[in-house]
Amino acid sequence: MTRDDALRSDAQDPLAPLREQFALPEGKIYLDGNSLGAQPKATPERVRRAIEQEWGTDLIESWNKAGWIDAPRRLGDRLAPLIGARSGEVLVADSTSINLYKVLHAALSLQQGQRKKVVSERSNFPTDLYIADSVVRAHGGELVLVDSPDEIPALLDEHCAVLMLTHVHYRTGRMHDMALLTRWAQQAGALTVWDLAHSAGAVPVDLLGAAADFAVGCGYKYLNGGPGAPAFVWVHPRHLGQSFQPLMGWLGHESPFAFTPNYRPAVGIQQYQCGTPVVLSLAALECGLAVFEQAQALGGMAALRRKSLALTDAFMAEVEARVPQARIVTPREHAFRGSQVSLALNAPLEDAAYAVMQALIARGVVGDYRAGDPARLDAEPHLLRFGFTPLYTRFVDVHDAVTQLADVLAREAWRAPEFQKKNKVT
Amino acid sequence: MTRDDALRSDAQDPLAPLREQFALPEGKIYLDGNSLGAQPKATPERVRRAIEQEWGTDLIESWNKAGWIDAPRRLGDRLAPLIGARSGEVLVADSTSINLYKVLHAALSLQQGQRKKVVSERSNFPTDLYIADSVVRAHGGELVLVDSPDEIPALLDEHCAVLMLTHVHYRTGRMHDMALLTRWAQQAGALTVWDLAHSAGAVPVDLLGAAADFAVGCGYKYLNGGPGAPAFVWVHPRHLGQSFQPLMGWLGHESPFAFTPNYRPAVGIQQYQCGTPVVLSLAALECGLAVFEQAQALGGMAALRRKSLALTDAFMAEVEARVPQARIVTPREHAFRGSQVSLALNAPLEDAAYAVMQALIARGVVGDYRAGDPARLDAEPHLLRFGFTPLYTRFVDVHDAVTQLADVLAREAWRAPEFQKKNKVT
Numbered sequence: 137m138t139r140d141d142a143l144r145s146d147a148q149d150p151l152a153p154l155r156e157q158f159a160l161p162e163g164k165i166y167l168d169g170n171s172l173g174a175q176p177k178a179t180p181e182r183v184r185r186a187i188e189q190e191w192g193t194d195l196i197e198s199w200n201k202a203g204w205i206d207a208p209r210r211l212g213d214r215l216a217p218l219i220g221a222r223s224g225e226v227l228v229a230d231s232t233s234i235n236l237y238k239v240l241h242a243a244l245s246l247q248q249g250q251r252k253k254v255v256s257e258r259s260n261f262p263t264d265l266y267i268a269d270s271v272v273r274a275h276g277g278e279l280v281l282v283d284s285p286d287e288i289p290a291l292l293d294e295h296c297a298v299l300m301l302t303h304v305h306y307r308t309g310r311m312h313d314m315a316l317l318t319r320w321a322q323q324a325g326a327l328t329v330w331d332l333a334h335s336a337g338a339v340p341v342d343l344l345g346a347a348a349d350f351a352v353g354c355g356y357k358y359l360n361g362g363p364g365a366p367a368f369v370w371v372h373p374r375h376l377g378q379s380f381q382p383l384m385g386w387l388g389h390e391s392p393f394a395f396t397p398n399y400r401p402a403v404g405i406q407q408y409q410c411g412t413p414v415v416l417s418l419a420a421l422e423c424g425l426a427v428f429e430q431a432q433a434l435g436g437m438a439a440l441r442r443k444s445l446a447l448t449d450a451f452m453a454e455v456e457a458r459v460p461q462a463r464i465v466t467p468r469e470h471a472f473r474g475s476q477v478s479l480a481l482n483a484p485l486e487d488a489a490y491a492v493m494q495a496l497i498a499r500g501v502v503g504d505y506r507a508g509d510p511a512r513l514d515a516e517p518h519l520l521r522f523g524f525t526p527l528y529t530r531f532v533d534v535h536d537a538v539t540q541l542a543d544v545l546a547r548e549a550w551r552a553p554e555f556q557k558k559n560k561v562t
Numbered sequence: 563m564t565r566d567d568a569l570r571s572d573a574q575d576p577l578a579p580l581r582e583q584f585a586l587p588e589g590k591i592y593l594d595g596n597s598l599g600a601q602p603k604a605t606p607e608r609v610r611r612a613i614e615q616e617w618g619t620d621l622i623e624s625w626n627k628a629g630w631i632d633a634p635r636r637l638g639d640r641l642a643p644l645i646g647a648r649s650g651e652v653l654v655a656d657s658t659s660i661n662l663y664k665v666l667h668a669a670l671s672l673q674q675g676q677r678k679k680v681v682s683e684r685s686n687f688p689t690d691l692y693i694a695d696s697v698v699r700a701h702g703g704e705l706v707l708v709d710s711p712d713e714i715p716a717l718l719d720e721h722c723a724v725l726m727l728t729h730v731h732y733r734t735g736r737m738h739d740m741a742l743l744t745r746w747a748q749q750a751g752a753l754t755v756w757d758l759a760h761s762a763g764a765v766p767v768d769l770l771g772a773a774a775d776f777a778v779g780c781g782y783k784y785l786n787g788g789p790g791a792p793a794f795v796w797v798h799p800r801h802l803g804q805s806f807q808p809l810m811g812w813l814g815h816e817s818p819f820a821f822t823p824n825y826r827p828a829v830g831i832q833q834y835q836c837g838t839p840v841v842l843s844l845a846a847l848e849c850g851l852a853v854f855e856q857a858q859a860l861g862g863m864a865a866l867r868r869k870s871l872a873l874t875d876a877f878m879a880e881v882e883a884r885v886p887q888a889r890i891v892t893p894r895e896h897a898f899r900g901s902q903v904s905l906a907l908n909a910p911l912e913d914a915a916y917a918v919m920q921a922l923i924a925r926g927v928v929g930d931y932r933a934g935d936p937a938r939l940d941a942e943p944h945l946l947r948f949g950f951t952p953l954y955t956r957f958v959d960v961h962d963a964v965t966q967l968a969d970v971l972a973r974e975a976w977r978a979p980e981f982q983k984k985n986k987v988t
Binding site for chain 1: 587590592594598606609610612613617618619620621624625657658659684685686691692693695697700707789790791792793811813814815820821823836838839840841842843844846923928930933
């Protein structure tokens, strides 16, 4: 792919106008939307209005007039189509970790102590494992971790209460077959909990089609809700009213403003709310979701998926052609690929990944680094992660990013002292 | 107090300049800062900067450059002086309900199953009771509720694990003697959990002076952090590293960016963090805390308390002199009074409180209504609540609010049909 080829692809891209919805900084190629999505141009004005009009002028009246009280479900309704859920099934609230805590407790409570094993991947995003650890402790259960997805089927037995997976892996970008694994789990009598942190807004998700049980996900990655945006939680309608979650706060009560001393859970997904909604951050997330509604007219998630695969295909091909020092960790097969590409560096550069990423960032190509554990069975490598957000990433960005990566490695620009110190938190 | 007297008091008020820090709407007398604090004028610009500069331009770099990652502790350090805590002891995160869940679990874990009873007030804010109910279920314990504070001492026995109280009562504005009750509880071997939702920024609080054990509180009431602002949590240093809280998220890990599969709690209050900080809402709360730093030069919480008592004294005196249909529910004794005054209506108007409040709001006097349960032992009345925020409430507001209240009752303006329907959530 020449640079002109890339520019031609961009010119022919039906989704290209969506990039105009984002305030991307000049001179940066931002390939880290899988960590923090870019800022929609509409966000500052929407949040200003929430602050000055809804809060500043209308004050307490906005709980009714501006619909603050319903915001978690209203945003959930707007998010639902992106994950194959229906209106009334999704709630936007709290963090992914806290929502995971709710649904894992709910799932284990549904198993009524008959099954107590939670199965997951050892390389799952750590907060998922920490939260699962906490929940299995509370239920006297056990967290069983596999080193490879291939080990999962054998663990779906009569002791397995829950199969908890992150749909698209945060390190490798590998995507699980949600429908298949859900079916296998349910055939064994287990329930499924899906973490959609790297899926929602990135790849088509069909929770109802897969008949999944529970899902949670993140508002600040591909949904572009802003740093620390509230997360979401989905529960299959068959479990609503049956399952119990222990963060029994007043806004999960069937009648919070009756101020009764006894908890009676609300009907439906509202029961998964706990405290007061974070109104200002919800207003920001609204703008992220609105872009997907604009994308609907241009083909929606199916079109976004086509572009995402074209971008990651192109990136992989360019890396293979131009960066002999790197190898591709993310699956080539489309069915197993999310919307990111992770690279590892070949010997003798295995440990240079951090410095290489810093050198790239200094040149305006923003991806991120994730340390691996070479001592593990699978000799987990250090990774360069590149996220491709079809809403705003261009083919020319793919081309230019690889040019910079090839140059950083060819010139050994990453050896400069300022790129060595691991003092960054992300 | 004539209106001129009130204006004279305002002219002599050393704290009067602080009102200029708030964007209060013209023509409203806002006496509901105990529910939602007013908007600091600095907030829109601060949040705009967080959106456009920190997020939009600097993107992922802001986790380091703008200090997003430390914001929960940085804000905690700024909040600490308002509650008698030290730097490093307070974390701003999640909701009050969720923080209460953390500390109640921590407190019960410290009791190691030897004591399992949590004592609280039946009329405590419901979310506190719901969360306590959830936590005692998890520990096989019991929630014991008193109808009057007088019953508390008898319950502080060898079975009592935790005394959980809201320092200033949300309905009555009655304030507990934190130091005394903490001493009594601890003498009996119990731990104390204080909800400071109606205290932080409203009355002086001295957690360390009282040697309290745990505290939580709200960011959107007297701290003026904005609707749904993150809440805070404090743990006495003697319990840090000893206590266990079950919302074990990645940012409570001692080394979150090592991405290890096993949870190791961070040292200190950081262990009470769970997920990613809600950055935009934290930026708004910063502006609320900044006003208290300005107040420091004018006498700080001691001066704010003097003014708060002068305001509530004046309001009580005016109501007594001019509103024979109402009686004062909030304690007259300063030592037992927060920064609000609650009124009940005398027979035969007991049930008119909702309509009276709506009529007041229609005239620009904004308080709120809290339904009571007349069937209770103490015949809990319906209440008109008025919050007095010494940062921005004036003596002339007190005077004019009572004038309107007296007029609404004298003319029976509250009987208009539009004030009858209870369709508001707050």
